């Protein structure tokens with residue numbers, strides 16, 4: 001069953017900001033990209049780098065793995081550049097009554 005967890009008020013995650021949340025044995029980065037919210041597993045598929053801590057390009061909607069530089073599409077979790085070639089998991093994000101909610105399963 002999917003589970004919905006409250007992250008924070010929308011005002012606490014402005015465009016360009018990232019918040020890392022822990023859920024079970026996963027860490028998930030919730031990222032505001034030009035006002036659109038995305039959530040991506042905070043573990044690079046190449047070598048387990050801390051993906052969501054990387055630099056976000058809000059125009060391209062990508063995050064750059066800080067370890068070896070692969071760019072990942074925040075919408076799909078797919079890598080756009082090597083060395084990573086396997087997508088990372090993405091999660092649904094919504095806003096209800098100005099609170100950011102993350103759907104996990």
Ligand code: FES
Nearest residue numbers: 044047049065068
């Ligand atoms: S750990 Fe992310 S590109 Fe290598």
